[in-house]
Amino acid sequence: MQTNPIQLFDTESSTYTYIVAGPGSDAAVIIDPVDHHCERDLAHIARLGLRLAYILETHVHADHVTSAGRLRQLTGAHTAVPRGCDVPPAEVQLQDGDVIRFGDGETIAVMHTPGHTAGHMSYVWRGNVFTGDTLLIDGCGRTDFQGGSSAALYDSITQKLFALPDATRVWPAHDYKGQAVSTIRWEKAHNARVVGRSREEFIALMDNLHLPQPKLIDIAVPANRNLGLPHGG
C-alpha cells in the first residue's frame, strides 16, 4: 500500500533526506543523509521510536558530504551504496535488481539509473521512487562530471523511471523551488527537460548548460567515497 516517507531538507545544498519505515515495525532506512544534519536525523529516528537498519546513498554527491559513516558508527546500521560509485568502505555494494529487505516484509527495489553519475541508483518502495539526481521535479541532474552521460540519463529517465506505474510518487534528492514531490504521470507529461525532446535534442541541451562546478566538489567527492569519514582514520 502506498505510504509516504518522511522528507527532511538541507537549506545549504537544497538536499532532501528521506526516512523510510513501514507500518507495524520499528525498522527504518535513511536515504542520502547530510553530514551536519546527523543529530537532527538521529533525533527524528529517536522521536519516532525507530531503529536504523540501512543507510542508503543514491550516488556519490558533489554538493554536500554524507553522514553515512557517522550514522553507521552511532547506530550500527549497514551502509549500502551503488556498486559503481567507488565507495569501498560500504559493506553493501548494490547492483541493479537487488532488493533491500528490512522490518516486517518491507522491500526496496534497486534500479540502476546512470547519467548524472555512472553508478547512480534509484530506489522503489511502496509506490514511491527516490530518484536522486536522475529525475528532479520538472528537471533532471547535470551530466558533466563523475562519469555523467546525457545519453544514459535520457535512457534512465525515459526507459526505466517512466516505465514505473503512473501513480508512483517521485521524491528527488534536491529541489530549488519549494517543490516536494511529484509523480511519474506528471513528469512524463510535463518535465521541462525531457518532454517533447528527442534523445539527440536532450543531449544537445545538456551539453550546452555550461554550469559552474559545485563549490564543494573537490571536498565532497573524496569524502563521500569514504562515507564522509576522515581518510586514513
Place this chain on the structure above:
Amino acid sequence: MQTNPIQLFDTESSTYTYIVAGPGSDAAVIIDPVDHHCERDLAHIARLGLRLAYILETHVHADHVTSAGRLRQLTGAHTAVPRGCDVPPAEVQLQDGDVIRFGDGETIAVMHTPGHTAGHMSYVWRGNVFTGDTLLIDGCGRTDFQGGSSAALYDSITQKLFALPDATRVWPAHDYKGQAVSTIRWEKAHNARVVGRSREEFIALMDNLHLPQPKLIDIAVPANRNLGLPHGG
C-alpha cells in the same frame, strides 16, 4: 494503517501545511494553507493527481494569512474551521467529536484542544495527529491572546492529546528548529514545557514568557476570520 501526510513549509512564518490523502482515492484535504503558497500547494495537488475535498484550519492564525478562501474559489473544496474560531464564511463549523469523511472511507476525527486559542482543534487521521499550535515538538503554543488559556492548554495536552495511542505521530503547525515530526510517546516523556511540571507550574511558566506580539496579528486575525479573502468583497 499508519501513513504519513505530505508536509510543506513556509520559511517566513515557519508554518507547516499538510496535504492528506488516503491510498486508493484521489480525494485530498489540506490543513493550514498559507496565502503566498497557494500556487505551490495547487501545483502539488495537480502533480499528485489529487482533488481537494476539504480545506481545514486548526485555528485562526496570528502570524500568517490563510489561503483557504482562495483555494475554495479555485477548487470548489469545502472550508472547515473550528466553530469557536469566529470564521463565519466557512461552510463547515466543526465541533469536538465531529468526523470529516472524504475519499474512499478516509476519516479525520475532530478534537477540541483549546488553550493557544479558545476554539483550537486538533485533527486525527491514520495514526497521525495534526496538533496546530497546541502541541509543538518539544514545546507548545503561546496562550496570551485570542482567548488563550494556559490552564486549558495544559489540560488539552495532558488529558486529550497524551491520551492518544503512544505511536501516534505528531505533526505541528510550526517548527523553528528543523524538526518535522514527533510522537505522543516522545512528547509525553520529553516535552520541555510540560514534562515534570504540575498544572500550576505550567501556568506560571506560560504567564511569564513575555513574548512580543506577532508582527502580523492585526492583519492576520481579521483576514483569517474571512478565510484570507478581502473584506466587503
